Amino acid sequence: MDRFLTPDDLAKALRLDVHDGLTATPKTLPPKWFYDERGSELFEQITALEEYYPTRREREILAARAPEIAAVTGARTLLELGAGSGEKTRLLLDALAGTLRTYVPVDVSGDFLEGAAAGIAADHPGLTVHPVVADYERHLHQLPAGERRLIAFLGGTLGNMPPAERIGFLGGLRATMAPDDALLLGADLVKDAGRLVRAYDDAAGVTAEFNRNVLHVINRELDADFDVAAFAHVAVWNEAEEWIEMRLRSARDQRVRIGGLDLEVEFAAGEETRTEISAKFRRERMEAELGAAGLALAEFWTDEAGDFSLTLARP
Ligand code: AVJ
Secondary structure (H helix, E strand, C coil): CEECCCHHHHHHHHHHHHHHHHCCCCCECCHHHHCCHHHHHHHHHHHCCCCCCHHHHHHHHHHHHHHHHHHHHCCCEEEEECCCCCHHHHHHHHHHCCCCCEEEEEECCHHHHHHHHHHHHHHCCCCEECCEECCCCCCHHHCCCCCCEEEEECCCHHHHCCHHHHHHHHHHHHHHCCCCCEEEEEEEECCCHHHHHHHCCCCCCHHHHHHHHHHHHHHHHCCECCCHHHEEEEEEEECCCCEEEEEEEECCCEEEEEHHHCEEEEECCCCEEEEEEEECECHHHHHHHHHHCCCEEEEEEECCCCCEEEEEEEC
8 A cells, every 4th residue: 555645644734724724714624624434424324315416326327337438448547536435436346347457546544445445355356456545636646657547536526626726636637647548527517506505404414413523523633622512504505606615603602722733713603614615517617627627528427317427538
């Protein structure tokens, strides 16, 4: 297993993100910190919610298009950013079995990767599995080159970045791609605002717990004293930016101490801290952003309902 990210790097990044985010106006926290063990478990629960359609829609497209993706790319190496262990990865590996030699799961969590890699290796004896602990927003140039790579960035996580950052990321990916490499991007699509908001504010409150979990992470990792129950979950559709925003709204005037940063943060009653954006796409926007990054849109597939998309792009 390659490790370009150490636990110490992660600890430093959390300190920086929390200090910069909570001393900014308006306050923000990056979504990457949702995914401790509890956050990852809550996200798995979210993917099974009736209101949260993206996971099952992406699975539908993959099941329908994996053979075509295999035929068109002839990929020898599947490099998955933010590696799943779930069905999506297995659908791809099964479809690519005819040409695939190597699977490179890339994730920030070494523990998670070890488990996922072992499971995949057990199910695919002929496949070389080469897990890489890295932050795909920082270590793109250190990822294994391989031959005829299919780089998969699924789930719609691309939408966690605002447009300028997305184009920078895609440009960084492009810079590492050989002419016979390809990129497979999962992206949620613009739709009725009510459906979008419900997908991020489910009736059972699982997403609310997922959102508030970042405060538990900060309490634990940075010795803070957030009264988590005093922050309400907010999910709004930002029509102008075409993205869902998740926020945490302070229920009252309150002061939070963050021991690990020797910092005190004031929250006014009603003050909202943005914890995630989840951008929604149209084909035109996807094509334009890929173009700005030096990539060409080769295929744009959607599920039957037109809720979600898979894009195949080439340098
Ligand atoms: C894993 C980032 C794709 O943005 O839909 C799910 C995370 N946030 N519910 C998304 C998420 C709230 C999800 N991604």
